[in-house]
Amino acid sequence: MANPPVLTAVPPTPAREKGSDFSELSRRIAEAGLLRRRPLYYTVRFGAVGTALAGGVAAFLVLGDSWSQLIVAAALAVVFGQLGLAAHDLAHRQVFSRRRPSEAGGLLVANVLLGMSYGWWMNKHTRHHANPNHEKKDPDVAPDIIVWSRRQAKQAKGPARFIGKHQAALFFPLLTLEGLNLSFSSFKALRSPSMKRPVLEGTLLVAHFAVYFGGLFLVLSPVRALAFIAVHQGLFGIYLGSVFAPNHKGMPMIEEGTELDFLRRQVLTSRNVDGGVFIDVFMGGLNYQIEHHLFPSMPTPALGRAQVITERYCAELGIPYCRTGLLASHRQALRHLRQVGEPLRDKA
Known part of the structure; x- marks a missing residue:
C-alpha cells in the first residue's frame, strides 16, 4: 500500500525576472478585477439564509410538540451549515x-446564531491558512482523536490510539459530534489568554444556548427535544465535515x-472540488479551495474566474494543481485516514 504523500523538499522553481511567482499571479488576478467587493451578491445570499432561518423557526413554532419537528431539525442543520459558511466569509473580510x-457580523452569525466563538475560530483558522497541512503548525491536523500522519499514529495514546485503528470507518459517525465539539471548544477557549473579548463572547454564547435549549424544551417534550438536538446537531456536523474535509484531507x-x-x-x-452550481452553493465557494487560500479576502462569486487564471498559471510553472469531484475527494480523504492509521493496526 502506498504511503500518504508528504512534502519534504521544495519542488523546482523556474527562475523569474522580477518578483516572486505569487506576485505575478496576484497581478493577473488584480487586473481581472476579482478582488472587488460584491455587496449585491452578499445581500442576496445572506438575505436568503436569513429567510430560511426565519422560516425554520416559524415552522418549529407552528408544528408544536410533534415528531414532524425532526424534518425541521434536518432543514435547520442545512441552514446552520450555511450560517457557518457566512461566518467564514465575514471572518476573511470578503x-x-x-x-x-x-467582526460585528461575525459575532452575530457565529456566537449568537450558531453558538460558536468567533474569536476562537478566527484564531484557529488564521493559523490553518498560514500553514495548511503542516504537522505541527496547522491546528486542523493536530492529533486529537484522529491522527493525520503516520508520525502522529506512532505517537498516539489513549482514545486516539484506539480510534486511529478504524478512523476511516468512524470518520462520518464522529462528524455527528462536530457541531457540539465546536461549541464545547468555544466555551473552553474563553479562558485562553488569546481571547480578546471573553466576557462579550461568553455572554453571547450563553444567550444562544439559553434560547436554543429553552425553546426546544418549552415547545417539545423532553424525548422529542433530545431527538431534535440529535438530528439537528448530528446533520449539522456531517454537513460541516462534508464541506471542509475535501479541501485538504488526503493532500x-x-x-x-x-x-x-x-x-x-x-x-x-x-484540492478543488468540481460540480457546478450545486457544489458552489453546497460548499459556499470553498470548493475553490486553492484560490481561496491564495486570496482569502476574494469574494465567493469571483473564485470561479480566479480558478481559470490560477490553474493556467500553475501549468506554466509546472506546479501540480488538484481538481476532483466531491465523491472522489472524500474517497481520497478516507483512503489517507486508512493509510496513516496502518501503524496502529499493525501493533494490534
Whole structure:
C-alpha cells in the first residue's frame, strides 16, 4: 500500500525576472478585477439564509410538540451549515473590507446564531491558512482523536490510539459530534489568554444556548427535544465535515523544516472540488479551495474566474494543481485516514 504523500523538499522553481511567482499571479488576478467587493451578491445570499432561518423557526413554532419537528431539525442543520459558511466569509473580510463591521457580523452569525466563538475560530483558522497541512503548525491536523500522519499514529495514546485503528470507518459517525465539539471548544477557549473579548463572547454564547435549549424544551417534550438536538446537531456536523474535509484531507502533509514559497505551500496542500452550481452553493465557494487560500479576502462569486487564471498559471510553472469531484475527494480523504492509521493496526 502506498504511503500518504508528504512534502519534504521544495519542488523546482523556474527562475523569474522580477518578483516572486505569487506576485505575478496576484497581478493577473488584480487586473481581472476579482478582488472587488460584491455587496449585491452578499445581500442576496445572506438575505436568503436569513429567510430560511426565519422560516425554520416559524415552522418549529407552528408544528408544536410533534415528531414532524425532526424534518425541521434536518432543514435547520442545512441552514446552520450555511450560517457557518457566512461566518467564514465575514471572518476573511470578503463581505466588508473594514475590520469592525466584519467582526460585528461575525459575532452575530457565529456566537449568537450558531453558538460558536468567533474569536476562537478566527484564531484557529488564521493559523490553518498560514500553514495548511503542516504537522505541527496547522491546528486542523493536530492529533486529537484522529491522527493525520503516520508520525502522529506512532505517537498516539489513549482514545486516539484506539480510534486511529478504524478512523476511516468512524470518520462520518464522529462528524455527528462536530457541531457540539465546536461549541464545547468555544466555551473552553474563553479562558485562553488569546481571547480578546471573553466576557462579550461568553455572554453571547450563553444567550444562544439559553434560547436554543429553552425553546426546544418549552415547545417539545423532553424525548422529542433530545431527538431534535440529535438530528439537528448530528446533520449539522456531517454537513460541516462534508464541506471542509475535501479541501485538504488526503493532500500532501508538510514536515517540519520543509521550505516552500507561499504559492506552492497553498496550492500543493489544497484540492478543488468540481460540480457546478450545486457544489458552489453546497460548499459556499470553498470548493475553490486553492484560490481561496491564495486570496482569502476574494469574494465567493469571483473564485470561479480566479480558478481559470490560477490553474493556467500553475501549468506554466509546472506546479501540480488538484481538481476532483466531491465523491472522489472524500474517497481520497478516507483512503489517507486508512493509510496513516496502518501503524496502529499493525501493533494490534
